[in-house]
Amino acid sequence: MPGTVQSIERAAAILRTLAGGPGRLGLTEIARTLDLAKGTTHGILRTLQLVGFVEQDRVSGQYQLGGALLHLGTSYLDINELRSRSINWADPLAARSGESVRIGTVLEGRVLVVHHVFRPDDTFQTLDVGTLLPLHATALGKVLLAYRAGGPPPDLEAFTRLTLTDAKALGTALEGVRDAGWAGEVEEFLLGQAAVAAPIRGYGGLVVGAIGISGPVDRVCDSRYRPRPHLVGYVRDAARAISRDLGAAR
């Protein structure tokens, strides 16, 4: 049998202690209850605090269970529910941007398209709900990767000359996505095509999907080959509106 991870066992014990206690508990109390060194206990509490499983009262310095822990069991969002809750904001995004809109979530290492709004020019288009797209080569996928624990997918297939196939370069790009709050895609998946996407946050701020627009490079990008700022603004506004409806804090 493979060995257990001691610090996780200790973290679990701390959470159980907080859950079983009368209210908030101080560092000394927790350490004494579990017969742990105060330094070790403090280190684990700080980590738990960072991931939101534990909160520290600012006045007393005592600890209690964090809000993120309470929502662990309820953060799952059904994909059909995500579509249903997004539809009112995806339509105006298509109307304002003049481009097609897609909403995606992660399914088995790829982007699953859960909603698609046609480009509003009344040309013949086909619904591609249910289609799978690569995570690393699309704006939707990069948003989903950026806010997801764990490394990039192992197989970084090249779709064009511009696809990010180097794990390090992708890592840097994802950091940029987290800083900016949106992701771009310029001829990284399909030649001549560009896209912009932003995160949809569910209850507690967890990223549950991504919404984005895509279209020809000359329409989506400016002369410097960068997505046009007003389009980025429309995408982020739509993502924020859906997130607000889903109960995200911000």
Added chain:
Amino acid sequence: MTDRYVVAIDQGTTSTRCIVFDRRGQLVSLAQQEHKQYFPRPGWVEHDAMEIWRNVERLAPRVLSRAGIGLGQVAAVGIANQRETTVIWDRVTGVPIGRAIIWQDTRTDSLVHTLASSPAAKDVSETSGLPLATYFSGPRLRWMLDHTPGLRERAERGEVLCGTMETWLIWNLTGRAQHVTDVTNASRTMLLDVRSLDWSERALDFFGIPRAMLPAVRPSIGGFGTASEGFPGVRIGAALGDQQAALFGQTCFTPGEAKCTYGTGSFLLLNTGADLIHPENGLLSTVAYQIAGERAVYALEGSIAITGSLVQWFRDQLELISSAPEIETLARTVADNGGCYIVPAFSGLYAPYWRSEARGVIVGLTSYITKGHLARAVLEATAWQTREVVDAMNANSGLALTTLKVDGGMTADNLLMQMIADVLDVPLVRPLAVETVSLGAAYAAGLAVGYWPDLDGLRRNWHIAGQWMPAMDPAVRSAEYANWRRAVERTFDWIQPA
């Protein structure tokens, strides 16, 4: 110049929503509040009209602040409302004399049965364009007059007023200045002469309704006064029944254009122009809209009582899913219905049958059936009910439907939309505005105040947002349709006359 907007109030069966629209007909902000559903007895469904008015008062500032706009930027307010729902209130205190009775309510069943045996019943159906049924407001008003002590005398003295929900809201919005209804809502009472567009003396006699309690009938698009409450200073440009509003929002302005809205119930309306088509096969003839100073435009309607509310029942009463959209997830766990059919005749069957004595059935149950099959049967019930209405519509109008414009909350269900395209064998098209009920009210109100110049201007805002193509083996389609019809027959004659 600051941008101007139009606000729609969509007073629906389960909730009231206020939505701000921009000049392109796109949603800018939305505020929504559900209201309580009262089920005091089997077959009875009621709302508290005062709660609904308070919700409108609360939603008005909320939707404007979410849009970041002031009252001065609102060009007009339009109302779309649940139809046939009826309320009576005191003219002086403004307090309802009881709860509003909802369109789904079947308490007038035996009253309708008695009225049907009167020789005048056929004339009233002919004048109003509607079959005598519990669905409409007239029998409901009669029931309230019969069952509230002293109410008839008060009604005759003009101490109480009645109306459908738009009448109630306009009366409150205008600070009790306007007691009016629009022609589309009035055409759902059985009290309106659908040709002259005024109350029919013969129908009022037949139902025993004092004229003094009725609102004045106005064109749908024109003037309903200026609001002093909720949206003070803003003109109320239009009021339409929700389904007529959806037809308008889908810009079905030309005879032959049709839409189906999938909500609590589902309603297929076909624009028939200035001609009132004699309804057959369980369809209704109804007023689609009337612009002030112009002739009314008529529609043929196929009404289905239970579609989205079957999904709600599946969620709330059977508790097999926790949210309505999850029905699709559950239905996709199986490849077909496993031989199981659900016919949701919860309050009888509407078009094309109009059988108020029918009650729902689940047939084809075997030990093989899982909740996944039941979920599929729930969605298929909506698809087959649409097929029956489309068949009736094609037969009645002599036209064959070539595409169906769809809208409403259930269009978010891709599996259902594909099923409907499959069983109808025509493409389904969703416009770039799923909230067509609200949009129609906004369009109508904006048109009334000159915010939009004309119908063509509105039509240019309409774009395809999604399309589902039929892909079902014709042999499977006809076999399944035959099974569905056998299932429907099993709902008939369940309620026996007392």
